[in-house]
Amino acid sequence: MECTIINYISIFLSGCLLFGVFKLFVKLWWTPMRIQRFMRSQGIQGPSFKFIQGNTRDVYIKRMQAMATPMDLSHNILHRVMPCVHSWLNLYGRNYLQWSGVDAQLMITDPEMIKEVLHDRQKSFPKAKLKGHIHRIFGNGLATAEGQRWANSRRIANFAFHGDSLKNMIPTMIECGEKMIEGWKNYEGKELDAFKEFKVFTLDVISHTAFGSSYQQGKKIFHMLRELCELSIRNGYKIRLPIISKILKSKDDYEGERLGKRLKDCFMEIIKEREEKLRNGEANDYGNDFLGLLIKAKNDPETSQCISMEDIVDECKTFYFAGHETTNVLLAWTMLLLALHKEWQEKARNEVLDVFGHNNPTLEGLPKLKTVRIMTYR
Known part of the structure; x- marks a missing residue:
């Protein structure tokens, strides 16, 4: 009788273990590969998914390489601050699929598609759920709440x-x-x-x-x-x-x-x-x-x-x-x-002195700063 009970317990534990392994396999490999195949069939390319890590290591290496070289004073900064995006845009087009671990990320740079996401009146695009240390910073505040x-x-x-x-x-x-x-x-x-x-x-x-x-x-x-x-x-x-x-x-x-x-x-x-x-x-x-x-x-x-x-x-x-x-x-x-751009510095300084003199800024005077507004928009 005791042996029978032990056998049942062993079978049950083995079943639980196999089920757990199967769930992990589905989450860590089967689901990402299925998503990748589906997106490619829709014409969305991107770097291939790598087991567990996705493209995380590639992103890290490209960032370290970019940070290791000095940067000229220029507005052309995409290759520096987001080197992987700069590289993959050239390889896969304006919209592509990348992987953060096992999480698929559809990267879009097409203005019309971005506008559609931002005008999400149907609530088809929920906000990303923050995890780990970044969640401890923002919690469920205005930036993440819905x-x-x-x-x-x-x-x-x-x-x-x-x-x-x-x-x-x-x-x-x-x-x-x-x-x-x-x-x-x-x-x-x-x-x-x-x-x-x-x-x-x-x-x-x-x-x-x-x-x-x-x-x-x-x-x-x-x-x-x-x-x-x-x-x-x-x-x-x-x-x-x-x-x-x-x-x-x-x-x-x-x-x-x-x-x-x-x-x-x-x-x-x-x-x-x-x-x-x-x-x-x-x-x-x-x-x-x-x-x-x-x-x-x-x-x-x-x-x-x-x-x-x-x-x-x-x-x-x-x-x-x-x-x-x-x-x-x-x-x-x-x-x-x-x-x-010292010429703009001179323009801004002269304008502030014309509007406020050597007094402190006022709310009524701020709209009169046309040069400063132009600089802000640019």
Whole structure:
């Protein structure tokens, strides 16, 4: 009797093992090959799928090769920043299929097709689900959310950053800018790292205007977000096997979890501090900045408009990181272009002096800066 039971258990375990191996085979080989054959039958070519790794190693090698050579100061940067796209566009055409591990990625560069995807009124093209360390940065914030969750986030963001709100932010922006320029006086006749300076400036602005916190608080938050970003870059080309990667975690995985928890605790501390002030009568409301509006939505009695604490944390991370990074890079790139094209630098400087003189910028005067607008559009 005992032998019979043991035999049944052995057969059952063997069956489970075979089923697991079959599922892995389907996911890691059969499905990718089936997708590749189907796409090629539709005329969509691309680099061939390689077992488990897809084209990840090819992308990594091409990027390392591109980064190893110096770059001329030029707007022709595709071969440098996205060498694999540059190479495969020439080989396979404007639309092609590539592989991130076992995940198929249809790369499109045809303007009409891009327009169709962006005008996705039928919701045929859902947003990509972020994984790993990059998910810890954005969570389910505005950049990745969909449906009612996205609608609530968009409504709050629109209200927080409409014209009147931006007008009220100008004094704070000017104050942060004056502090930065005052520090530049110590570098007269010396070399200055403009990118680093703008990093501090934009962090200071977004900390004060969107979250009402100080630069020191913002610095601590942004430092953790930068560490998560570095973890994401470092692990971006590593293949993660299903199930196994969740059991056998790397040192970076544990570090990412630790940073994610610290970030959440940091934001929750700021949020609870605002709620506590209202309860104690130290404030009349949660504040009119972006964070205040998020907290108000969290405590909204209307269930459909209500958001959770997790939602607030994700929105804060998204705006802190994405808002800061994009503005910082744009300012540094603009400075580089003005340095390369001194005739435009002269035009922009003269126009600003004509409109504002030696006074601070105003919201009413900004639309009069025609040369600056042309530079921005170009």
